[in-house]
Amino acid sequence: MDSLAKRAEWQRERALVLQNVCQQVKAQVEQKVTLKQAMLHACKLFAGTLLGSASNEKPLKLSVSTLRRLYKEWRENGESIEAFNLNYVAGKEKVPSELVHEYQRLASLSGQRKTSVAYKGLVRRWRNSEDVPGLGTWPEWYSAKYPGLPMPTAAPEFPYSSRTMYRYQPKKTLRALGNKGIAAFRRESVHIDRTTADLRPCELFVMDDKRVDMLVIDDLTGKACDVCVYIMMEVASRRIAGYSARAAGAMNSSDVDALIARVLEREGYGDGYTTHILLERGTVAMSPAAQQLIEAVTDGGVKIHRTSIDEGMRALGFAPDQPSGHWMGKGLIESFNSRLDLLLMHLPGQRGNKFENQPANLAGGQRRKVQRKGQKDEFTETVISGGEAAEAEALASIEMASGRRLGLDCGLMWMSQFNSAFYSIIQEFNASREHGCEGFGTVTQAETAPGIWEDVA
Numbered sequence: 001m002d003s004l005a006k007r008a009e010w011q012r013e014r015a016l017v018l019q020n021v022c023q024q025v026k027a028q029v030e031q032k033v034t035l036k037q038a039m040l041h042a043c044k045l046f047a048g049t050l051l052g053s054a055s056n057e058k059p060l061k062l063s064v065s066t067l068r069r070l071y072k073e074w075r076e077n078g079e080s081i082e083a084f085n086l087n088y089v090a091g092k093e094k095v096p097s098e099l100v101h102e103y104q105r106l107a108s109l110s111g112q113r114k115t116s117v118a119y120k121g122l123v124r125r126w127r128n129s130e131d132v133p134g135l136g137t138w139p140e141w142y143s144a145k146y147p148g149l150p151m152p153t154a155a156p157e158f159p160y161s162s163r164t165m166y167r168y169q170p171k172k173t174l175r176a177l178g179n180k181g182i183a184a185f186r187r188e189s190v191h192i193d194r195t196t197a198d199l200r201p202c203e204l205f206v207m208d209d210k211r212v213d214m215l216v217i218d219d220l221t222g223k224a225c226d227v228c229v230y231i232m233m234e235v236a237s238r239r240i241a242g243y244s245a246r247a248a249g250a251m252n253s254s255d256v257d258a259l260i261a262r263v264l265e266r267e268g269y270g271d272g273y274t275t276h277i278l279l280e281r282g283t284v285a286m287s288p289a290a291q292q293l294i295e296a297v298t299d300g301g302v303k304i305h306r307t308s309i310d311e312g313m314r315a316l317g318f319a320p321d322q323p324s325g326h327w328m329g330k331g332l333i334e335s336f337n338s339r340l341d342l343l344l345m346h347l348p349g350q351r352g353n354k355f356e357n358q359p360a361n362l363a364g365g366q367r368r369k370v371q372r373k374g375q376k377d378e379f380t381e382t383v384i385s386g387g388e389a390a391e392a393e394a395l396a397s398i399e400m401a402s403g404r405r406l407g408l409d410c411g412l413m414w415m416s417q418f419n420s421a422f423y424s425i426i427q428e429f430n431a432s433r434e435h436g437c438e439g440f441g442t443v444t445q446a447e448t449a450p451g452i453w454e455d456v457a
Helices: 009-030 035-046 064-076 097-107 115-127 138-145 162-166 172-179 182-188 253-267 288-297 331-343 388-402 415-431
Strands: 204-217 224-234 239-247 275-279 302-306 309-312 321-325 366-370 379-383 445-449 452-455
Touching: 009 035, 009 064, 035 064, 097 115, 115 162, 172 182, 204 253, 204 331, 204 388, 204 415, 224 253, 224 331, 224 388, 224 415, 239 253, 239 415, 253 275, 253 288, 288 302
Parallel strands: 204 275, 275 302
Antiparallel strands: 204 224, 224 239, 309 321, 366 379, 445 452
């Protein structure tokens, strides 16, 4: 009462009137009158009651919604008149972040259709004296919020209404992801529908280089080396239209020029529509002179595109980023590059995709980045100092000195042998139909002999 006694006269009178109002509402409710009817009756009797002295009178503003809130606070405060103390505090009490996270988690569970179920679950745990994140059990919450007041015999109302909690309900995208799955999430999320099913033959080629995860013997030097392949994919059919394979660091723009020329000569380009070729700018790419020549000879029938470069300084004081080609637009061939490691897994000389995955007996050497004269890009070179690769180099030197292939089992493939094996793997991949690529149907029949068609299992 001390804090209320320090208030203005009209505030003290307001507290007394509201105490009387709430007591009458409680008495009517105990006589089986509905809470709404009791509050309507009280508002008609007391709304507009003049408060304070004659020189500073204030009418009591009272409505059913306001009285409902005041009545709730009065009951939670042990029916104390201090509940009507106008002790204004800047800002509103925020919902604890732990409670918000739990509410969103419950609303995003698999199969959850309505957020009201999540709210009711929190209320049920509250009434059962279970721990609610951000609040604790209701006795703990009440003791902390109203110290010194007697503990109620039953749980008070949940501190936050459903309307308040609904403001924190998870977004539709998050609910769709948790309730129904990724397909429902994609329908709700902001996205761009992209399709390759409508591409015409040779309308789009994508090119990229790939460092193969194996060592081979270079036919020219007899040394163990990494392999770099440059791949050209025809996107409409997902076929590998052509490739070039060289020792790592030996690939240059003339190899790319020759690859594009071979593919266009064999495949052709669009009849009545433009053929687009996409290259990564950060790696070995087509020379500008060859690009101008092809675009001029085809009268614009072939257009060469290059991805952007990720480079520059991220922030003041930081070292500039290592320039690298941007990956956007090359997802199809990047996916094939990942699959290529599996297709080549049966070949000898596997060294893994990083040093930790390399077989212990393959090489006792190290890998270093070098940049040869006249080349712009760095590449990784393997320096052999022991292990199976060193033994392979020793045996290869015998064959190099004799000028003949003696058939010595050195454990690694020669570059020419790798080329032959790689060609067979690409042919098998191009003939494969066991995929779910967009725009491809299911083969149900095959012509096993001239004019004879049989069902395909």
